Amino acid sequence: MYNRIFNFSAGPSMLPVPVLEKAQAEMMNYEGSGMRVMEMSHRSPVYDAIIKGAEAAMRRVMNIPDNYRVLFLQGGASLQFAMIPMNLMKTGKADYIVTGQFSGKAYEEAQKYGQANLAATTKAENFTRIPRQEELKLDPEADYVHICFNNTIFGTKWDYIPDTGNVPLVADLSSCIASEPIDVTKFGVIYAGAQKNIAPAGLTIVIIRDDLIRTDLPAYVPTMCNYSIMAKNESMYNTPPCYPIYMCKLVFEWIESLGGLEVMAEMNRKKADLLYQCLEESKIFKNPNSPESRSMMNVTFRAEDDAVNAKFAKESAAAGFANLKGHRSVGGMRASIYNAMPYEGVEALVKFIKEFEQGL
Amino acid sequence: MYNRIFNFSAGPSMLPVPVLEKAQAEMMNYEGSGMRVMEMSHRSPVYDAIIKGAEAAMRRVMNIPDNYRVLFLQGGASLQFAMIPMNLMKTGKADYIVTGQFSGKAYEEAQKYGQANLAATTKAENFTRIPRQEELKLDPEADYVHICFNNTIFGTKWDYIPDTGNVPLVADLSSCIASEPIDVTKFGVIYAGAQKNIAPAGLTIVIIRDDLIRTDLPAYVPTMCNYSIMAKNESMYNTPPCYPIYMCKLVFEWIESLGGLEVMAEMNRKKADLLYQCLEESKIFKNPNSPESRSMMNVTFRAEDDAVNAKFAKESAAAGFANLKGHRSVGGMRASIYNAMPYEGVEALVKFIKEFEQGL
Numbered sequence: 001m002y003n004r005i006f007n008f009s010a011g012p013s014m015l016p017v018p019v020l021e022k023a024q025a026e027m028m029n030y031e032g033s034g035m036r037v038m039e040m041s042h043r044s045p046v047y048d049a050i051i052k053g054a055e056a057a058m059r060r061v062m063n064i065p066d067n068y069r070v071l072f073l074q075g076g077a078s079l080q081f082a083m084i085p086m087n088l089m090k091t092g093k094a095d096y097i098v099t100g101q102f103s104g105k106a107y108e109e110a111q112k113y114g115q116a117n118l119a120a121t122t123k124a125e126n127f128t129r130i131p132r133q134e135e136l137k138l139d140p141e142a143d144y145v146h147i148c149f150n151n152t153i154f155g156t157k158w159d160y161i162p163d164t165g166n167v168p169l170v171a172d173l174s175s176c177i178a179s180e181p182i183d184v185t186k187f188g189v190i191y192a193g194a195q196k197n198i199a200p201a202g203l204t205i206v207i208i209r210d211d212l213i214r215t216d217l218p219a220y221v222p223t224m225c226n227y228s229i230m231a232k233n234e235s236m237y238n239t240p241p242c243y244p245i246y247m248c249k250l251v252f253e254w255i256e257s258l259g260g261l262e263v264m265a266e267m268n269r270k271k272a273d274l275l276y277q278c279l280e281e282s283k284i285f286k287n288p289n290s291p292e293s294r295s296m297m298n299v300t301f302r303a304e305d306d307a308v309n310a311k312f313a314k315e316s317a318a319a320g321f322a323n324l325k326g327h328r329s330v331g332g333m334r335a336s337i338y339n340a341m342p343y344e345g346v347e348a349l350v351k352f353i354k355e356f357e358q359g360l
Numbered sequence: 361m362y363n364r365i366f367n368f369s370a371g372p373s374m375l376p377v378p379v380l381e382k383a384q385a386e387m388m389n390y391e392g393s394g395m396r397v398m399e400m401s402h403r404s405p406v407y408d409a410i411i412k413g414a415e416a417a418m419r420r421v422m423n424i425p426d427n428y429r430v431l432f433l434q435g436g437a438s439l440q441f442a443m444i445p446m447n448l449m450k451t452g453k454a455d456y457i458v459t460g461q462f463s464g465k466a467y468e469e470a471q472k473y474g475q476a477n478l479a480a481t482t483k484a485e486n487f488t489r490i491p492r493q494e495e496l497k498l499d500p501e502a503d504y505v506h507i508c509f510n511n512t513i514f515g516t517k518w519d520y521i522p523d524t525g526n527v528p529l530v531a532d533l534s535s536c537i538a539s540e541p542i543d544v545t546k547f548g549v550i551y552a553g554a555q556k557n558i559a560p561a562g563l564t565i566v567i568i569r570d571d572l573i574r575t576d577l578p579a580y581v582p583t584m585c586n587y588s589i590m591a592k593n594e595s596m597y598n599t600p601p602c603y604p605i606y607m608c609k610l611v612f613e614w615i616e617s618l619g620g621l622e623v624m625a626e627m628n629r630k631k632a633d634l635l636y637q638c639l640e641e642s643k644i645f646k647n648p649n650s651p652e653s654r655s656m657m658n659v660t661f662r663a664e665d666d667a668v669n670a671k672f673a674k675e676s677a678a679a680g681f682a683n684l685k686g687h688r689s690v691g692g693m694r695a696s697i698y699n700a701m702p703y704e705g706v707e708a709l710v711k712f713i714k715e716f717e718q719g720l
Contacts, residue, residue: 005394009401012602020396024387028380034365034680036380038560038607041369041683074434074562075584078598082582112579195599200398202434202562202601219472220580222442224435238438239555241562241601242372247398320394323401 006345009323010152010298011175011196014340018257019250037246042239050242051235054249061252061260064184064207071206071227072235072245076193077174079225080204081106084170084189085113087214087227088144095119095142095167099158100127100151101329102172110146119145127154129290133162144168144188150176152196153327155300155334156293161186168212176297177205178255179339180265188212194244196297197339198251203244206230255339264339265296271337271346272296278350284308284357285333302332309333312356321349366705369683370512370658371535371556374700378617379610397606402599410602411595414609421612421620424544424567431566431587432595432605436553437534439585440564441466444530444549445473446581447574448504455479455502455527459518460487460511461689462532470506479505487514489650493522504528504548510536512556513687515660515694516653521546528572536657537565538615539699540625548572554604556657557699558611563604566590615699624699625656631697631706632656638710644668644717645693662692669693672716681709 007014030037033046040047055070064070073079084106085094092114096107098121110116119138120131138145145164150157152175161183162169168188177192184190189208195201208227215228223229229237255264276294279287285301287294303309309332313325316333326334337346367374390397393406400407415430424430433439444466445454452474456467458481470476479498480491498505505524510517512535521543522529528548537552544550549568555561568587575588583589589597615624636654639647645661647654663669669692673685676693686694697706 003389003392003394007395007399007401009399009404011599012399012401014399015396020388024384027384027387029363032363034363035367035682036375039367039369039372039374041367041372042561044369044683074436074439074601076434076598079434079582079584082584086582109583112582193599195602200603201402201599202604218580220578222439222446222472222585223469224439224442225582238436239371239553239561241434242555243560243603244562322395323404 005320005322006341006348007322008335008337008341008349010327010334010336011193012201013196013336013338015200015247016251016254016340019247019254022250023247038243040242042236042242047242050246050249051240054245054252057249057252057256061255062178062182062184067210068184069208069210069213069231071208071230072240073204073206073230074202074241076204077102077172077191078105080172080191080206081109082112083225083227084144084146085110085116086221086225087217088168088170088189088212089114090143090214091141093117093139093142095138095145097121097131097136097145097147098123099130099148099156100154102152102174103146103148106146106148106172117142126288127151127156128288129293130156130158133160136162138164138167140165140167142167144170146170148172150295150297152298152336153330154289155287155295155298156289157295157297159292168209176295178252178261178264179268179297181261194248196336199244199247201244202241203248267343268296268337268339271341271343272299274346274350275299275335275337278353282353282357284360285353297336297338299335299337300326300330300332302326306331308360315356316352319352321352365680365682366701366708367682368695368697368701368709370687370694370696371553372561373556373696373698375560375607376611376614376700379607379614382610383607398603400602402596402602407602410606410609411600414605414612417609417612417616421615422538422542422544427570428544429568429570429573429591431568431590432600433564433566433590434562434601436564437462437532437551438465440532440551440566441469442472443585443587444504444506445470445476446585447577447587448528448530448549448572449474450503450574451501453477453499453502455498455505457481457491457496457505457507458483459490459508459516460514462512462534463506463508466506466508466532477502486648487511487516488648488653490516490518490653493520496522498524498527500525500527502527504530506530508532510655510657512658512696513690514649515647515655515658516649517655517657519652528569536655538612538621538624539628539657541621554608556696559604559607561604562601563608627703628656628697628699631701631703632659634706634710635659635695635697638713642713642717644720645713657696657698659695659697660686660690660692662686666691668720675716676712679712681712
């Protein structure tokens with residue numbers, strides 16, 4: 001319709017066409033205001049309805065309980081890697097489970113602020129699986145346990161929510177938020193960069209249980225990195241990233257219109273199954289990960305022969321499949337199939353893989 | 361044409377119509393890429409040309425020398441209030457000149473990181489003027505001197521660049537960047553939230569002289585708050601706010617197409633003169649500021665009788681002049697007339713003020 005290509009980027013990534021069409025229709029004059037959303041004072045009643053509407057839609061879709069605050073912040077997951085320990089380290093120790101690059105970065109950053117303990121890692125197995133509950137060496141006195149729920153680069157996902165007892169579980173959901181139902185009450189904090197499943201880049205979502213919001217932070221914590229100040233000011237301490245918040249509202253309303261996260265999960269499962277099935281049957285491409293740990297959002301595959309990988313990356317791009325080349329730290333290919341990737345995109349990719357294989 | 365109203369918001373604020381039209385035309389399919397700018401991988405060649413193009417246009421228009429780095433960051437000026445001292449306090453002391461609310465916040469935030477000295481303030485005069493050079497009690501041993509070049513709330517602007525000797529001058533230009541030519545070489549750091557003159561909210565510009573970029577920062581500085589890491593990664597340590605950066609490119613190209621900052625300044629001067637002249641002639645509305653300190657971007661005015669102010673705020677809004685009500689800390693009215701406010705908008709406002717006055 002718009003000559004859209006199938007964009008398998010790990011993020012920023014495709015946005016749903018109905019959302020883009022609504023945004024375009026409302027663009028030059030939002031609801032008769034005579035303004036574009038991008039031009040509105042964030043303190044105006046018309047914008048206030050947008051940010052409150054975004055939060056309300058997210059709460060309905062994700063079933064977020066009243067004792068959790070939703071914050072619209074900036075800086076991406078990378079700034080959260082510092083904000084989590086700055087705000088949550090009370091006794092000064094926390095457990096980190098490292099299952100890929102971003103959880104590794106979070107673990108490193110936390111060491112600036114206290115004692116970050118490596119409670120488990122699958123690094124020795126090249127992050128091809130998520131550790132099992134019995135492998136986690138959890139400290140019952142830790143301030144929190146940190147995990148990355150879906151590993152964008154390695155294409156793995158926690159297939160269970162770890163039991164951390166009374167210790168709050170903190171999870172980076174950047175690349176799987178809103179892809180399926182999740183029990184928010186099992187987490188102390190959920191955070192996510194918006195640029196994969198929620199909105200254009202520049203917005204960070206933090207969902208935090210209100211008893212974890214502290215005011216007695218170390219003096220060095222910047223005002224903008226203090227959850228209590230952000231919560232007290234309802235994400236309006238200063239100008240928030242207004243347009244991505246507007247898009248976030250449209251995206252959650254779109255999910256709702258489809259039937260919510262159960263339906264979303266079913267659609268995502270169908271896409272992922274189709275692609276994993278194709279890789280199972282392939283004689284040249286393999287997904288390296290343990291079946292139970294496979295991500296529904298990021299599907300990695302590679303041929304043993306790197307010349308074949310290079311040929312596939314080149315030919316798939318030429319055929320209109322964008323951004324299939326895997327992250328340089330893993331090599332091979334990665335198809336990110338977030339909420340907005342249509343089933344037809346995965347079907348077309350599977351067809352292309354089969355034809356490529358036959359043509360070798 | 362689009363039923364656009366005249367929006368006098370202090371920010372986010374109007375964007376230039378030619379920029380909005382170009383963005384709309386390119387929206388669903390950017391340069392034949394089959395993607396929207398909002399959906400592009402920030403590491404793709406097509407997006408790389410956008411971010412590099414934004415920097416290049418800004419460098420041409422603002423005449424930024426090669427020994428300055430341009431960074432595209434997040435968090436607004438409020439995060440810079442912390443990043444400046446975290447990155448620049450070497451001996452642990454800095455001079456702050458407080459001329460309004462935001463310079464006051466910067467001064468407060470800096471006290472977390474060292475000895476922030478109040479080198480001058482016009483608080484006792486309700487910030488109605490900028491202090492003169494001879495009033496500044498500058499410490500020649502300070503790590504830097506911080507000023508806010510244009511005071512959005514009080515409607516004042518530095519009419520000169522203070523002489524700080526060998527001490528680097530750091531300036532918040534959020535509400536006047538790109539409104540007129542400025543000699544970048546007089547500053548060590550210039551920073552600005554983009555949501556007034558440059559782009560939609562969610563982007564922060566930092567222009568920093570490269571010898572001020574240090575790597576030996578205190579351990580508590582978050583990676584995302586470290587200028588050297590941001591500079592080394594060319595603002596791509598993590599996903600940048602891609603869409604506002606694209607809009608920044610279009611805005612600077614628009615300024616260039618008009619003839620650059622000299623022409624922009626002439627247009628802005630004409631608008632501001634028209635409005636200040638009207639206030640000089642008004643029997644009920646007055647601008648409280650010293651003539652030499654008056655802002656070209658934010659024009660404040662108020663009637664002695666607060667009932668008249670309330671009546672004006674209400675009737676002007678009803679007549680399609682949005683966001684004229686002044687900041688709650690000052691009262692009265694404020695017309696923010698940034699680059700994208702057309703001359704016709706100020707003309708219409710002046711006509712409305714005169715008619716309002718006659719109707720009293």
